[in-house]
Amino acid sequence: MRDSIRVLVLGTGQMGSGIIRLVLDKQGLKFAGAFARRSSRAGLEVGQAVGLERDLGIRVSTDLAKVIEQVQPHVAIQATCSNIDDAMGEITLLVRHGVPVISIAEQMAYPACSSPAFAEEIHWLAVSRDVAVVGTGINPGFVLDLLVITLSGVCADIQSISAERVNDLSPYGPTVLASQGVGLSPEAFEEALETGMVVGHIGFPESIHLIAAAVGWDIERIEEKREAIIAGVVRETPFVTVQPGQVAGCLHTAVAYRQGEPIITLSHPQQIHPQLEDGETCDRIEIKGTPDVRLSGSPEIPGGQGTCALAVNMIPRILNAAPGLHTVSDLPVPAAMLGDVRQLLRDPGQEDRT
DSSP states (O other): OOOOEEEEEEOOSHHHHHHHHHHHHSTTEEEEEEEOSOGGGTTOBHHHHTTOSSOOSOBOBSOHHHHHHHHOOSEEEEOSOSSHHHHHHHHHHHHHTTOOEEEOOGGGGSHHHHOHHHHHHHHHHHHHHTOEEEEOOSTTTTTTTHHHHHHHTTOSEEEEEEEEEEEEOTTSOHHHHHHTTTTOOHHHHHHHHHHTSOOOOSOHHHHHHHHHHHHTOOOOEEEEEEEEEEOSSOEEOSSOEEOTTSEEEEEEEEEEEETTEEEEEEEEEEESOGGGGTOOOEEEEEEEEESOEEEEESSOOOHHHHHHHHHHHTHHHHHHSOSEEEOTTTSOOOOOOOSOGGGGOOOTTOGGGO
16 A cells, blocks of 8 residues: 555645644545745644644744645645635645645635636646646535535436525634624625625635536626625624624625526525524525425534535545546545545556546
8 A cells, every 4th residue: 555645734724724633633644744824833833833732743834835845745735715816826836846736715616717817727737747636615615516516416407506505603713704794883894895805705606607517507697795694682702792783794695697597596694693693504405497406404514624524535536536627526526534545546557547
């Protein structure tokens, strides 16, 4: 059996830390190194940086090229950002060094949507370096797209698709809360929408285009709407206290049109402590077609845990994939890895890799 798979993790925040802890728990994987963007993280012992009770004997690096050369990773997981503009420099550098990449940047779920030029560039660069690249995560990457696509497999025809993910923002830190307008007045929320300080969910166009590409639909346009969710009672987290009349979160919806008709509707209400006003977190999917398909579950699939698991469970899929840029719908659906990960790898010489 081959040596353990050396994994380089980019990012030591909430997601990066969770990914590192999961890599450490998996047989056949070896956590090889960590990269961080923040200069304050340089030289920190990784165990300390990610909240472990033990030292790992590895220091956080802020020099990506240097750490790639030092650890010679078999695969890298990028957990540093959301947008392609921020992600592309790191991805390009990794690919040029011949490192396959799994990114949890939301726009990497379907990069051709926001940056077709970069998608083309990274695809052919990956082909030339004989490595694969994919974006994944809980949303986009699974609940509102890959799961929808999977359920559509039982349909002979589809008239429309709608999906909703209701989640609780209370476990998140100030950056995420600010991006949803939590704690603002309704007037300040509207101003923050105009300036781009409130963004709502990142990834609706990517999810819509993933679904459309899978079923063969051409999308004419996508209309997005962001609305404030106003608290009727006091809601509090370690980072913010929301009084009645203030914003507790953001209701973000996206509707995609085909031949002038709404064909895909996605909704993502995000707020702190929805249960305080008779709300509950959940994931719901409805496909109107032949036959109709409905799937729902409550509470929601935990976003942080789900994203970390999807990123790590994708490792054998991306190492077995043909070179180039992929979406999650191109590859076999990742499964929980409960044994030795190395047993899931194909022989590199097998013909079906290409």
